[in-house]
Amino acid sequence: MNRRRFFQHSAAVAMMSRPAFARLQAIAEQSNDSTASFWNNIRRQFPLRNDRVYFNTAGLGPSPQTVLDGLQNETRSHDETGEAGHEIFDKARRRVAAWVGAAAEEIAFTRNATEGMNIIARGVPLRANDEVLTTFHEHPGGAIPWIVAARNAGATIRLIDLPKQPKDVVAEVERNLNAATRVFMMSHVPCTTGTIYPAADFCALLRERGIISVLDGAQAVGMTPVALRTIGCDFYTTSGHKWLLGPKESGFVYIANATQEFFKPSFVGAYSDVRYDLDEMALELRKTAQVSEYGTRNAATIRGLLAALDFFEAIGWQKTFDRQRELACLLIEDLQKLPRVELLTAPEAGAFGGIVTFRVKGLSGLQITQKLLEDFKIRARAITEHKLDACRISLHVFNAPEEVERLFDAVQEIAS
Ligand SMILES: Cc1ncc(COP(=O)(O)O)c(C=O)c1O
Numbered sequence: 291m292n293r294r295r296f297f298q299h300s301a302a303v304a305m306m307s308r309p310a311f312a313r314l315q316a317i318a319e320q321s322n323d324s325t326a327s328f329w330n331n332i333r334r335q336f337p338l339r340n341d342r343v344y345f346n347t348a349g350l351g352p353s354p355q356t357v358l359d360g361l362q363n364e365t366r367s368h369d370e371t372g373e374a375g376h377e378i379f380d381k382a383r384r385r386v387a388a389w390v391g392a393a394a395e396e397i398a399f400t401r402n403a404t405e406g407m408n409i410i411a412r413g414v415p416l417r418a419n420d421e422v423l424t425t426f427h428e429h430p431g432g433a434i435p436w437i438v439a440a441r442n443a444g445a446t447i448r449l450i451d452l453p454k455q456p457k458d459v460v461a462e463v464e465r466n467l468n469a470a471t472r473v474f475m476m477s478h479v480p481c482t483t484g485t486i487y488p489a490a491d492f493c494a495l496l497r498e499r500g501i502i503s504v505l506d507g508a509q510a511v512g513m514t515p516v517a518l519r520t521i522g523c524d525f526y527t528t529s530g531h532k533w534l535l536g537p538k539e540s541g542f543v544y545i546a547n548a549t550q551e552f553f554k555p556s557f558v559g560a561y562s563d564v565r566y567d568l569d570e571m572a573l574e575l576r577k578t579a580q581v582s583e584y585g586t587r588n589a590a591t592i593r594g595l596l597a598a599l600d601f602f603e604a605i606g607w608q609k610t611f612d613r614q615r616e617l618a619c620l621l622i623e624d625l626q627k628l629p630r631v632e633l634l635t636a637p638e639a640g641a642f643g644g645i646v647t648f649r650v651k652g653l654s655g656l657q658i659t660q661k662l663l664e665d666f667k668i669r670a671r672a673i674t675e676h677k678l679d680a681c682r683i684s685l686h687v688f689n690a691p692e693e694v695e696r697l698f699d700a701v702q703e704i705a706s
Pocket residue numbers: 348349402403404405428429431432477479480481506507508509529
């Protein structure tokens with residue numbers, strides 16, 4: 291592992307955007323011009339233990355202290371007054387919407403990506419014999435809501451494989467569409483390989499054919515720029531507790547305004563309505579995503595999510611994405627030197643962010659992951675989906691090149 295190479299490259303990237311230190315004084319106090327010390331200071335913002343290496347942000351992102359403080363302070367303030375803090379939701383919706391390039395009324399807060407996918411799958415009225423097209427690489431949280439929706443409607447589900455090269459996905463989707471295809475759902479970044487697919491390209495194709503496009507963005511938001519209007523999908527769902535490092539049980543769903551023509555909300559309650567009078571049995575539901583944000587919510591979770599956005603804005607989003615990719619790049623370059631290791635992540639520039647998935651010949655994904663944890667105190671995740679039998683490494687701003695080095699040494703030993 292050539293650390294000098296890493297720091298030279300990072301220093302060049304760091305010069306592109308100076309962090310907005312004013313908003314995170316703790317970082318400011320400890321920061322100086324050295325890239326290594328900058329990232330060391332970032333690491334110190336996390337209560338993450340140092341006696342093991344955490345490479346599983348794609349499973350669950352550990353929060354920095356500012357997020358934990360936001361969560362705790364907001365919880366306390368509600369318990370001091372007894373008020374629910376509803377007012378934070380509109381403000382947060384506007385901020386999140388502006389950040390992902392959507393209108394505020396197209397965003398609803400959820401508990402996680404899975405909840406968002408359920409809202410979508412139950413909200414698209416499928417007909418008997420409709421086909422839902424999706425991929426072998428979906429997470430259960432993305433796939434199961436559609437399997438159930440299809441079963442309930444008498445529709446069918448068909449699966450396609452994903453090409454290793456992201457650009458080839460458009461032809462693969464096109465080849466598999468037919469007259470019955472009503473919905474196409476796939477992960478913007480699959481949890482298996484971490485490859486970033488060109489969502490705008492296949493959504494344009496789907497729009498041309500009148501097919502509903504649904505994206506699972508659980509692995510994309512916070513790992514790669516997401517501009518929803520540019521992507522042009524109908525629906526998008528994500529979690530706040532993965533790459534955004536936000537509070538557990540945070541997330542949001544995007545329901546494009548245009549889908550209100552056919553979208554049928556199924557989870558509803560107080561705050562879903564614009565007019566409601568039980569005595570007169572009068573009910574008019576909102577024609578916005580917010581219709582699905584019913585009932586009492588935890589405002590502290592939203593405060594924590596906003597603190598997570600503050601944290602990344604203080605670092606700089608581009609710098610965040612660059613850092614993830616640089617760490618991944620180091621790992622990819624070194625894993626490519628090991629003859630028994632096969633990379634599942636496309637190694638070309640632009641095709642990957644913070645996820646690297648690999649196999650070791652002769653070992654199962656579970657065996658690799660178990661050995662990493664038990665023998666080297668490195669937490670990774672086994673990829674069993676689609677029988678890929680691999681090991682997934684997630685790299686985020688709190689990870690260090692030294693940790694990648696430790697992983698490489700471990701893999702080298704495992705694969706020797
Ligand atoms: C692509 C994808 N979709 C959905 C999920 C489910 O996320 P959550 O449990 O936060 O709903 C995951 C979790 O890893 C995922 O990787």
